Amino acid sequence: MKLDKSEILKALETITVAGEGKNMVESGAVKNVITFGDEVIVDLVLSTPALHIRKRAEVDVMKAIHEKVYEKAKITVNVKVEAPETQKTQPQKNVIKGKPIPGITNIIAVASGKGGVGKSTVTSNLAVTLAKMGFKVGLLDADIYGPSAPIMFDVEKERPLSVKEGGKSKMKPIENYGVKILSIGFFTQPNQAVVWRGPMAAKALNQMIFDAAWGELDFMLIDLPPGTGDIHLSIMQSLPITGAVVVSTPQNVALADARKGVAMFQQDSINVPVLGIVENMAYFTPEELPNNKYYIFGKEGAKYLSEDINVPFLGEIPLVQSIREAGDVGRPAALQTATLVEQAFEEITKNVVQEVVHRNEHLPPTEAIKITTMAGCAAVKNKK
Secondary structure, three states: OOOOHHHHHHHHOOOEOOOOOOEOOOOOOEEEEEEEOOEEEEEEEEOOOOHHHHHHHHHHHHHHHHHHOOOOOEEEEEEEEOOOHHHHOOOOOOOOOOOOOOOEEEEEEEEOOOOOOOHHHHHHHHHHHHHHOOOOEEEEEOOOOOOOHHHHOOOOOOOOEEEEEOOEEEEEOEEEOOEEEEEHHHHOOOOOOOOOOHHHHHHHHHHHHHOEOOOOEEEEEEEOOOOOOHHHHHHHHHOOOOEEEEEEOOOHHHHHHHHHHHHHHHOOOOOOOEEEEEEOOOOEOOOOOOOOOEOOOOOOHHHHHHHHHOOOEEEEOOEOHHHHHHHHHOOOHHHOOOOHHHHHHHHHHHHHHHHHHHHHHHOOOOOOOOOOHHHHHHHHHHHO
């Protein structure tokens, strides 16, 4: 079979490269298409050096041609990276200002308006999925009063060691599944309740943030406590957060609190970009009826909320027993291959990465907020 160049270009118009905002042909990413019978060579030029975006573009090209032109086509994709000329004279926008942790590029806060919506589960699975994509990832469990990261990563019996860095003693994060982790849970007994006032909790968090040997990280995920309170303000005063992800279930009582969570980040005194909303427990599909969907907590509530408040919808996660079981045994469900759960978390993670790229290209660097705790609490309270 002889392939037609125009048909190939039409197929490539269905692909959007992350961060471009246009289809692959319109954006100029496709520089050349050469056909020889059933063979085709596609030359791409991308503006980002990120490995996962290059690989994704290559896979998308092959998939589009096989599905829309000829399923047995022999395809060669050549990818070249060329940074835009403006980047040579302009400062990089993804370099965080304020009081950043040296070596950490992006800091993502994962929040929820209320407890029990699966925020920690989403955070842990985002972390392992980012690590699977080849990123260097850290996870700070900032849920002081209910730390769960040690259990979810099967490291609850581990204790951080002390290492020398720059002449100072620092904590070495515990690492599993390619993710570096610090949590107050490493320093307390399983049956020990953490009964601390705000200043004590803030001091503990600052130690885990700045007195730790995190090393080079592409992403640090911060698992915030539920609600909008003192810990949230302490984190945002300590660190310039790149962006926030808000987790909710579809039910109205959770959506009402998720709306407040988004409003907290969007206050003028805080001004942290909201990367989007994740809908957890979106529907239930029994194993014996794989084609059935039961919307136990309501249908697409978080999606409608995202449209209503004009923030991106990052994706949905089904209510699946294996997610709970995986968290209980300390092996996040996204590590399972060729499953519906893995696909869901991969899609959400890709959307988060794309929103981070878009945020860093179009918004100025975030700075740590400069408000007092009492003023901040009042502002959050008034916003509600």
